Amino acid sequence: MKRRQWFAFSAAGALLLSAGAALAQSYPSRPVKLQVPFAPGGTTDIIARVISEPLGKSLGQSVIVENKAGGGGIVGASETARATPDGYSLGVATVSTTATNPAINPKTPYNPLTDFTPIINIAATPNVIAVHPSFPARDYQGFVNELRRNPGKYSYASSGTGGIGHMLMELYKSMSKTFVTHIPYRGAGPALNDTVAGQVPIIFDNLPSALPFIKENRLIPIVVAAPQRLASLPNVPTFKEVGLEPVNRMAYYGILGPKGLPKEVVDKVHAGTVAALKDPAVRRRIEDTGSVIVGNSPAEFAQQIKAEFDVYKKVVDTAGLKLD
Template sequence: MHIARKLVATLALTAVAQLASAQAFPDRSITLVVPNPPGGLVDTSARLLSEPLTRVIGQTVIVDNKPGASGNIAYQFVANAKPDGYTLLISYSGYHVGNPALMDKLAWDPVKDFSPIALLTISTNVIAVHPSVPVNNLKEFIAYAKANPGKLNYASQGNGSVSHIGTEMFKQSTGIEMVHVPYKGSGPAIQDVLAGQVQVFISTPPSLMQHVQSGKLKGLAVTGKSRHPGMPNVPTTAEAGLPSFQLESWVGLFAPAGTPAPVVAKLTDSVKKSLALPEVKERADAAGVELRYLTPAATDALVKKELPYWNKAIKSANITLD
């Protein structure tokens, strides 16, 4: 009985300490760790959030880009960080649900090592090619690629990214062959695509929209269920004759596992308020990003639903990091 009373007292003291910590939180700056370099969906999502969250939560929110190792540098850094709410992960679906299937000895677990705070954004992808590729629509591109197997190069944001996995799935669904050229994020990839050194890029609107609008790249199709408002003349894959192929990417905010529930709750509430601000939606629309807030429970459910799906897709396409 004495041990039981002592345990109850310890738990009570812990709960009081956590509540006091949450009430004082935050009393210094918060860092959003981004697994990608500047540019593209993930970094754009972080910067969409950082400024309004600074105003809502009352402390400076800093964006810290830590690219490399297919996102693992950032993920491991946050997984090992003190679970106090001051070091958070801007997580990318290609890494969060893709890397566990790509790596046998991952230094972090997508469920056990992170506490979801909220889903932030979701984005369709765009199939784009350099103007030097002599095609004007998706059907012509597939026919051209089949007639020239292995002669086209495609860029990705890195091994295991959604652009990598998605393009391999696109290859499987169409029977074409292209050579993979991985980059450390969208920024470096788009430079080589614009220069024509790599001819094909399947990526999110923040990477490609302005270049499709300007004519520097040809947008052949968007991979969602509806056309993108920033590229109204680009058909969906279904409209372009490939209804079986769809691809979306998401970005979420996660804390290290063990972060006190009251701190997570305060962060979640502050994120929800930040994303609801009209100016944030305006900035998101201009960047080609769709705001999609989800609660911690719904975000957790999304991760657990997609883990087996991406594992099957990666194994079926025989995607590796070699």
């Protein structure tokens, strides 16, 4: 390489390093948006609002939660993918937006493995099938027997087509040889509202958003997707216990940004989230929802996203699942 070219490359490298250092020192200099790709009231919204205030304190700027529902999370996730990679527009990553929806929907306008910068997985949560109290069964065996006796009679609500509730219920249906009609909503909040009101008899939802209604006996839990029985629902079996281990998958809620997010920004948001998760009050609020704190590294979260996408892509291909 010629001496002049070497100096030019060295100067360019020095400029990039100094720009990165300056960004690390100045970021954030204004409020940061944390996009929730679902309507208010669901688990994604709950986790985002629990973490936003302490994360904002760690960063020294407000972290503002914004909801952008639609397409089972695709609309909001697409907005995050298209955002300027400067750290001021982040999003909450879920299994629905980074695994199940892209796995089942070939028209998803982003690649979950290449169009985002994973930062941290905040928490993992169980999932639950619950029914309205008017449903003629209150335990798993009665539930599955009722569905088999009356194929097509019942419907179930989910947070949206291609979401984790939709995909897991469809997998459950194929494995249990039952048929229930899917009613997709623009988020878990609206889906829960209609199920609690008796408009839809069944819901497959993340536990944190359904648990308050279960505790009030406004919903009856039937079976959970969790590593073992939950302390909050000791009498409710897991899918593994009823012989359906492939359905026994938890959800996750993490923070990501658009691709190309500078490492300095990633490191700062990651450190701020880890600091927030060390606060006993924050941990308690998350764990009280039935969730498990994760707080992994950006590389570990990226590997987790890929692993979940691969699992659901195989589910879609094996079961021949199609969009409604």
